[in-house]
Amino acid sequence: MADKDCRATLIAVATPLFAEKGFHGVSVRELAKSAGMNLSMISYYFGGKEALYAAVLNEQFATLRQVPEIRNMETDPLVKLELYVRSTVARYRKQPYLLRFYTSELTNPTPCFETIIKPAIRGVLHALRETVVEGLSNGQFLQGLDPMDTALALVGMINFYFLLEPVTAELVHRSPDRDEVLIRHLMDIFTKGVLK
C-alpha cells in the first residue's frame, strides 16, 4: 500500500473503534490488529494513538469547518441559515459516528476538544450569529432578538433531533422524504419565530 492508503486505512479502521469504545477503550494493539498491520505502523504513520485519534476527529469535523463559508454568500440570511440546517442533516446521514465523537468530546473531553472540536463548533456559532446580526441589520428579523441565543436555538433544534433518533424512530412518520419534511417543519417554526 502507498503511504497515503495506509494512513487512510488506519483512519477508517480506527473511526468505528474509537466511536464505540472511546479514546481510552481502544489499544494500539487492537487498532493494528484490526487494520491488519504491524504495531509499529501506527507510530510510523501517526506517531502514536493520540495523533491517530486526532486524525479521525479532523476527518469527522472537516465538513463542520466549511459552515462559515455561508458568510461569503450573497443571499438572504434565512437562506443561509437553512443551508446550515441542510448541511447538518447531510453530515449526520453521511457520518454515522459523528454524533458519538461530538457528544463524547463535549461531555468527556480529551485534549482534542481544545484543538479540534471547540474551534470547529465556535466557527459555526460565529457564522450563524453573524447571519442573525445581518437579518437584524437589514430589518428582516425582529429587533431585540439575541443573536447568539437565536443561533443556538437553531443549532439545538436540528442537532438534538439526531441525538434523539434512537428514541423517536417509531414516533415520527418515516416517509422517503422525511428529512425534507423535518427541515420544512423546523425552518417554518424558526422563521416565524424570528421574522419581524
Next chain:
Amino acid sequence: MADKDCRATLIAVATPLFAEKGFHGVSVRELAKSAGMNLSMISYYFGGKEALYAAVLNEQFATLRQVPEIRNMETDPLVKLELYVRSTVARYRKQPYLLRFYTSELTNPTPCFETIIKPAIRGVLHALRETVVEGLSNGQFLQGLDPMDTALALVGMINFYFLLEPVTAELVHRSPDRDEVLIRHLMDIFTKGVLK
C-alpha cells in the same frame, strides 16, 4: 451504616465514576474501593455492577419521569411547555452528570437504554406532543404544525444548549440571571413560531 445508607453511598460514589469512564470503564473493585466497602457489598446490595449502574440511571432520570405530570395541569399549553423548559434547566443545573449519561446511552446504549432511558424520554415526548395537540385543538397554535416535530424543536433548543455549554461559556453574556434570560429568549422564538 443502615442498608439504605449503604445503597445511597454506593450510588453516590458510582455516579461520577460511571459518568466519566462509562459502564465498561469502571470495575467492581474500583467501585468498592471508592466507597470504602468490601467487594462483596456490591453484590449484596445490588446483585452486581449492572444493577448498580441501573440504580444510578434510575436516580438520574427520576425527575424526567415527572415531566408527563404537566398533562394534568389546568393551564395554558404554552405555560406547560415553558414549565418543561424550566424543569429541564433546573435538572441540568442540579445534576452535573446527567448529560453524560443521557448522551452516552443515546449514542452507545447499554441494556438500560431500553428499560430506563427510552421509556423516560418517550414519556416526555408524548406529554409535550399532547400539549402541542391541545394548543392546536383550542385554536391557539398555527394549524398545520406537526405536533411531534414541534415538541422535538422545543426539546432540542433547550437540551442542546447545555451540551454546548463547554463551547459557549465565553460566547454568551454570563449574568446572575443568565438562565432566566435564556429561557425568555428561547420561549419568545418558540412562542412566536407556533402561535396562530
